Amino acid sequence: MDALREYNIEFVKLTLGDHKFEYHLTDEFFKAFSSSLLSEDIQVNLLFHKSNTMFTLVFELSGKLGLECDRCLSAIDLPVKGKHTVLVKITDYPMENEDDLIYLGSHEYKLNIAQHLYDFVCLSVPIKKTCEDVGRLCDPAMTSNITSIIDIDNGDRLPDRDSDEEEEEEEQL
């Protein structure tokens, strides 16, 4: 994942205390995850607090994602906003990571936060997103197109029923 190398934090080089990082998630970032999400510039501010055996990472995301409306397929820019805290514990006995808790062995020197950033963005995308989410009405031309496609689908099923009837007639003969 060379494309995500810029999301490495070499914490051994940091002094104890607070550090600020800023990231801009672009389409390249989402491509690295084979995701169809499109960024309309998502900014991430990270406050990294380092102590001897534990780091506290507070992420603040803001920006927009380019998506398609589920109903009329219009392009919508969905606002992304969120604040997430992740704890990193340095230990000689690392356990399995949890959502917001990462264990790192005492020999580790860097942390890659790309997966976390990606998960935060995905969490902010609603399961169903429509024009209404951005205060717009769906494109009526598109929604009527979709309705007529459904009508054609129903029409396609009619000949099937006809052929069933024909078979029954043959059996009666």
Ligand SMILES: [Zn+2]
């Ligand atoms: Zn729509």
